[in-house]
Amino acid sequence: MDNQQLLDLLGAMTLEAKVAQLIQLAAPFYEGADKGGQITGPLEAMGITEETVASSGSILGYAGAAGAIAVQKAHLQKNPHGIPLLFMADIVHGFKTIFPVPLAIGCSWDTELAEKSAEIAAREAAVSGVHVTFAPMVDLVRDPRWGRVMESTGEDPYLNSLFARAFVHGFQGKDLTKETERVAACVKHFAAYGASEAGRDYNTVDLSERQLREYYLPAYQAALEEGCEMVMTSFNTVDGIPASANEKLMRSLLREEWGFEGVLISDWGAVKELIPHGAAEDEREAAYRAIRAGVDIEMMTACYVHELPELVRSRRVDEGLIDEAVLRILQLKNKLGLFDNPYRGASPKRETEIVFSPEHRAAAYELAAKSTVLLKNEGVLPLNPDARVVLIGPFAQSGDLLGPWSWSGSTEDAVKLNDALTERLRGSLNIAEGCGIEEGTEEQLREALEAAASADVIVLALGEASEMSGEAGCRTDIRLPGIQLELTARIAEMGKPTAAVLFNGRPLDLHGVYDQVGAVVEAWFPGSEGGAAVADILIGAVNPSARLTMSFPYSVGQVPVYYNPFNTGRPKGAPDAQVRYVSQYLDAPNEPLLPFGFGLSYTTFDYDDLKLSSKKMTTDSPIVISVNVTNTGDRTGTETVQLYVRDIAGDVVRPVRELKSFVKLELAPGERGTAVFTLNEEQLRYHHSDLSFRSDPGQFEVFVGRSSRDTLNDFFRLV
Structure with missing residues (x-):
């Protein structure tokens, strides 16, 4: 359809039919998707009618090619x-x-x-009937207590x-209309949910x-610049x-300043949650405020359906707000080609061919291997393939390796650590759970x-259950x-070489592990x-x-x-600092145990000869920064060389360092790269006190190395 045809379709719809396009309902509301159950219960609970379901715009959380085709076919027969x-x-x-979390x-x-991981996820989802993914989540995070x-x-x-940018491009490709094995991306959670x-x-x-603007918005803006089709509102206040x-x-910001013309969807129940927030007295006010804010789709509550028609008829809400929201939804459906082929990429045949295919699993393996961080190693790793190894811990034989946002994945299909080590070790492998x-x-x-008594080396497989992180997985400890x-303490008392492998969804306080064993491997949910x-990491x-x-x-x-972070007026460690009256803890260091950018290798790298092409930068003349890196170990390895900058004095205080770029060098033993x-002037710009975005002339410090520390x-000097 062209846009005029979409406008004609919009003009032919009743107000109730238009409002129904703005509601998103879960699978049990739809014929063929309830797996034999009754849909009357959910209808009654939400106070909506079968007519509303028939005119509704989107379905949440359903996949499977044959089922999706059946649901769509039944819906089209009922939609007026x-x-x-x-x-x-x-x-x-x-x-x-x-893939890893x-x-x-x-x-x-x-x-x-x-x-590539997003592209594969999109292909598998698309052939299974999915059109839109609620990803990527680009919230900046600083608090590991937050499960998300x-x-x-x-x-x-x-x-x-x-x-x-990478995730959006992977999900969507270059042209959603032509690439039917891609899905539309929905960046979330707008905004600053991570804070x-x-x-x-x-x-x-x-x-x-x-x-x-300085820290939390850039990633959302980058996703939209990459063409992300949808945005999801966050649960929090801003x-x-x-x-x-x-x-x-x-x-003002998303639509007008950034020019976003795509679909804005609430998170689950967030429109009705305006009431307990204290921002709306009842459903009518919640609907009024959300539609005025520009929320196009209300997920899993019915304030719009219950209240918008009367709000329009009473002239409290301009019907034009409804029309623009519906038109955006119709335009997305049209971009996905659904008016020409409502079943789009859904294909039972392709589903069996590509979903969980060997090619896709190989990509998942590669990313898991490159995502696993070696946090500590005192000569314990890699394991000697001929050693007598004992694998102990609740994750020794566990398939709970997928994480809390893997609703179509199977823990039974996940490759377990004990099985993988059994295939790889030539010596003996004994396994004991140790605890839950x-x-x-x-x-x-x-x-x-x-x-453990008869082992040459012990591997502890420890961590969090998947439900201990993710949404609603917040913890104070x-x-x-x-x-x-x-x-871990009892094993450490044996004095044997011991490595701990951690499966978890957040940075942990590692006391009781990091200080007890000779090696620590952060596997996350891989x-x-x-x-x-x-x-393969463990055996080298x-x-x-x-x-x-x-x-x-x-x-x-x-x-x-x-x-x-920012510095303070009394920074710890300054040359003229007093012992007590500085910004510090009395019982712990200021710095984290392991900083941003940190990670070890089975080889070692030395840095030397840091050079700047000039000690002066202008708006027209960037400077070139170089450093030599030598592999001083006996294995080929990849080093991630990181560039940080500090603006020494600004209109507002600047961070002690900011990542500006990084380069990966793969070096053979003894090789020097x-x-x-x-680095250019544009990379030195920041938001000033008046919110203008510009740089300041003055002195800057450059840091290059293996981590932020x-x-x-x-x-x-910028002149």
């Missing part, structure tokens, strides 16, 4: 205007082939692989923006507009106004200690559960091929190369702790 449904789902880090993907520092940090790529706005107070889900966010009612955020995730018995402990720390990837078939994109705190009492960066430095 023959308007197809949009099928939307949370395809966050894989459909059936599950996004926080792990961020640790790969590999945007090409990230894009596992959905983000970390604490840095620059790196998050790169991954946002929820106390690391608690659905909680308040209170930021200055300058902070919002400047005292819930996002789904925030006209300044959604109309949060509970254990004396018998389990005794069996583990007996197995981010150590491993006590029973696992007890197991996905369908996680066991194989981790096993893969040399770890991942780097943290979120700091690991020394203590939860430091949280939020991140690499790019050069990392080269070009371990760097060489030099200075230049």
Whole structure:
């Protein structure tokens, strides 16, 4: 259809039919999608009619090619205007082939692989009938108590923006109309959901507009610049106004300033939640505020259906607001080609051919291997293939490696660590559970200690159950559960070489593990091929190369702790600082245990000869920065060389360092390479106190190194 035909279709619709396009309902409301159940219960619970369902615009959380075709066919027979449904789902880090959680993907520092993972997820989802994915989540995160940090790529706005672009391009491709095995992306959660107070889900966010623009908005903007078709509102308040009612955020900034013309959808129930927020007295006011803010689709509540028709008839709401929302939805359906082919990419044949295919699983393996971070190694790893190894812990034989946002994945299909090690080790491998995730018995402990007694080396497989992170997975104690720390302490008493492998969705307080064992491997939730990837890391078939994109705190009492804070007027460690009266803790360091950008390898790298092409930069003359890196070990390895900058004095205080670029160097033993960066004036711009975006002349410090903490430095001046 052309746009005039869409306008003609819009003009032929009744007000009630238009409003119904603005509601999104879950699968049990639709004929053929309830798996034999009754749909009258959900209808009655929400107070909506079968007529509303027949005219509704989108379905949530349903996939499967044959079923999706059947649901769409039944819907088209009932819809008075023959308007197809949009099928939307949370395809966050894989459909059936599950990739590592996004926080792990961020640790790969590999945007090409990230894009490939999104492309594969899109292909599997599209042939299974899905049109839209609720991803990527690009919220900047600094508080590991918040369970949803596992959905983000970390604490840095620059790196998050790169991954946002990569995911969007992977999901959508170049042309959604022609590429039917892609899906529309929906960036979330707009805005600043990652700054929820106390690391608690659905909680308040209170930021200055300058902070919002400087740190939290860039990744959303990058996703939209890449062509992201949809935006999801966040649950939280922004400047005292819930996002789904925030006209300044959604109309002024998103629509007018940024020029976003796509579909804006609420998160689950967020429109009706304006009432408990205290931003609406009842459903009518909630509908009024949300439609005025520009929310096009209300997910899983019925304030629009119940109240918008009367609000229009009473002239409190201009029907033009309804029309523009419906038109955006129709335009997305048209861009996806649904008016020409309402079944789009859904294909039972293609579904059996490509979903969880060997090719896709190979890509999941590669990303899992490149996302696994070696945090500590005192000569324990890699394992000697001929050694007598004992594998102990609740994750030794567990398939719970997919993470909390993998609704189409199968833990039974996930490669387990014990199976992968059995295939790879030539020596003996004994396995003992030791304890469960949060509970254990004396018998389990005794069996583990007996197995460990005859081992040359011990591998502990520890971590969080998937439901301990993700949405509503917030925790104040981010150590491993006590029973696992007890197991670790008892094993450590044996004095044998011991490595701990961690499966989890957030940075942890590692006390009781990091200080007890000789090696620590952060595997995160590594996905369908996680066991194989981790096993190859452990035996040295893969040399770890991942780097943290979120700091690991020394203590939860430091949280939020991140690499790019502001300095203070009394910084700890300054030459003239007093012993006590500086910004510090009395019982812990200021710095995290493991900083942003940190990660070890089975080889070592030396940095030297940092050079700047000039000590002066102008708006027209960037400077070239180079550093030599030498592989001083006996294995080929990949080093991620990171460039940071500090603006020494600004209109507003600038962070102690900011990531500006990075380069990956793969070097053979003894090989020397050069990392080269070009830094220009535009990269030095920031939001001033008046919110203007510009740079300041003056002195800047450059840092280049293997992490945000371990760097060489030099200075230049912007003139």
